[in-house]
Amino acid sequence: MIKTDTISAQNAKYEANLRADYAALGDKLARAGIDIDAVKERAKSFGVAVPSWGTGTGGTRFARFPGEGEPRHIFDKLDDCGVIHSLTQATPSVSLHIPWDKADLGDMLAKAEEHGLKFDAMNSNTFQDQPDQAQSYKFGSLSHNEAATRQQAIEHNLECIEIGDKLGSKALTVWIGDGSNFPGQTHMGRQFERYMGSMKEIYKGLPDDWRIFSEHKIYEPAFYSTVVQDWGTSYLIASELGDKAQCLVDLGHHAPNVNIEMIVSRLIRQGKLGGFHFNDSKYGDDDLDSGTIDPYRLFLVWNELVDAEGTEGLNLSHMIDQSHNVTDPIESLMISAMEIQRAFVQASLVDRKALAGYQDANDALMASATLRAGFRTDVEAIVAMARLETGGAIDPIMTYRASGYRAQVSAVRPKVSGAGGGIV
Numbered sequence: 434m435i436k437t438d439t440i441s442a443q444n445a446k447y448e449a450n451l452r453a454d455y456a457a458l459g460d461k462l463a464r465a466g467i468d469i470d471a472v473k474e475r476a477k478s479f480g481v482a483v484p485s486w487g488t489g490t491g492g493t494r495f496a497r498f499p500g501e502g503e504p505r506h507i508f509d510k511l512d513d514c515g516v517i518h519s520l521t522q523a524t525p526s527v528s529l530h531i532p533w534d535k536a537d538l539g540d541m542l543a544k545a546e547e548h549g550l551k552f553d554a555m556n557s558n559t560f561q562d563q564p565d566q567a568q569s570y571k572f573g574s575l576s577h578n579e580a581a582t583r584q585q586a587i588e589h590n591l592e593c594i595e596i597g598d599k600l601g602s603k604a605l606t607v608w609i610g611d612g613s614n615f616p617g618q619t620h621m622g623r624q625f626e627r628y629m630g631s632m633k634e635i636y637k638g639l640p641d642d643w644r645i646f647s648e649h650k651i652y653e654p655a656f657y658s659t660v661v662q663d664w665g666t667s668y669l670i671a672s673e674l675g676d677k678a679q680c681l682v683d684l685g686h687h688a689p690n691v692n693i694e695m696i697v698s699r700l701i702r703q704g705k706l707g708g709f710h711f712n713d714s715k716y717g718d719d720d721l722d723s724g725t726i727d728p729y730r731l732f733l734v735w736n737e738l739v740d741a742e743g744t745e746g747l748n749l750s751h752m753i754d755q756s757h758n759v760t761d762p763i764e765s766l767m768i769s770a771m772e773i774q775r776a777f778v779q780a781s782l783v784d785r786k787a788l789a790g791y792q793d794a795n796d797a798l799m800a801s802a803t804l805r806a807g808f809r810t811d812v813e814a815i816v817a818m819a820r821l822e823t824g825g826a827i828d829p830i831m832t833y834r835a836s837g838y839r840a841q842v843s844a845v846r847p848k849v850s851g852a853g854g855g856i857v
């Protein structure tokens with residue numbers, strides 16, 4: 434845990450400058466008719482879930498280079514999530530991956546409560562074999578051609594719902610690696626029918642107040658065809674399953690140059706957008722820190738979300754899904770949560786009435802400039818003030834470094850640990 438004294442001592446160093454910056458930005462926004470305090474309250478209302486698997490160092494199929502003091506199990510991961518939330522005040526929940534995070538549920542609830550954390554969507558895992566399982570997922574899971582393998586994958590998903598229900602989660606995200614590596618290897622139609630049959634069984638096991646999210650990904654680990662490869666298939670799945678089924682958009686899971694914000698807009702229109710896995714990417718499912726490669730795209734996604742606020746039934750799960758290979762995962766997750774929050778705040782500044790006017794007048798130049806004005810506004814003083822007023826750190830990274838947390842946990846956590854997850 435980070436001591437409140439450490440946070441206060443660090444904040445004292447930055448507070449005077451922050452207040453000056455906040456006042457100056459407040460004057461500037463007031464000239465545009467924007468009340469900075471109202472925007473700050475919106476910043477305070479923001480929350481994104483930390484992926485439990487993101488707290489351990491990730492890796493690639495070539496290597497994994499472990500970091501210092503990596504979490505050994507879910508309780509260490511929850512401690513790290515507690516640190517992230519206490520400093521940023523922007524990550525009030527954690528998304529779990531089963532079986533990586535399997536442990537005593539009472540102990541997990543107690544640990545989460547200690548840190549003021551809740552559980553967002555559960556993630557099932559049928560893309561790996563576990564040491565004790567009867568059937569292998571080498572040739573697929575929910576779409577496997579053998580009924581026994583499909584049944585095992587169905588039961589695993591039902592178990593995830595059961596565990597999540599006891600932890601207060603309200604959703605299950607299903608992502609599978611099923612597909613094929615060669616043309617002709619599988620019958621694409623029959624494979625999809627088998628997948629739908631399995632998903633229908635899982636859907637039947639959903640409690641009334643639960644949702645199931647279908648997460649698509651264009652390729653990897655299958656390199657020729659993937660069963661749930663794009664948002665069209667994902668939408669088809671969610672539509673056929675029923676009202677409790679929606680789509681999850683992972684920002685790294687699309688073909689290059691795909692207009693993700695437009696997918697977001699379409700899914701909202703259809704009442705089928707359930708949530709996000711935020712991250713950033715340059716080439717594929719890179720799982721890089723949010724907002725580090727294409728911050729404008731992140732802003733454009735948030736622009737759609739802010740624009741759609743008030744849409745009936747819109748209830749989104751905002752989650753991060755990243756892999757940290759060369760940074761301290763706690764630092765990457767803090768920076769990422771803050772970047773996502775920044776994009777939300779910037780999108781909140783867009784003058785939507787003016788934008789609509791320019792759109793209606795076909796004034797492309799002014800429409801585009803009006804949208805960009807939000808992105809170009811430096812809102813650091815707003816998000817930092819929101820953190821200060823809610824007990825967080827003005828500068829979470831410097832405060833974390835000053836706290837010596839990583840060195841403290843390194844003393845009790847062995848260097849090479851089974852920090853499950855992180856490799857995908």
Ligand code: LRH
Nearest residue numbers: 556608648683718754857
């Ligand atoms: C697949 C994925 C999916 C998994 C996670 C570990 O690439 O995005 O969400 O659950 O990575």
Ligand code: MN
Nearest residue numbers: 648683710754
């Ligand atoms: Mn994902």
Ligand code: MN
Nearest residue numbers: 683685718857
């Ligand atoms: Mn992914």
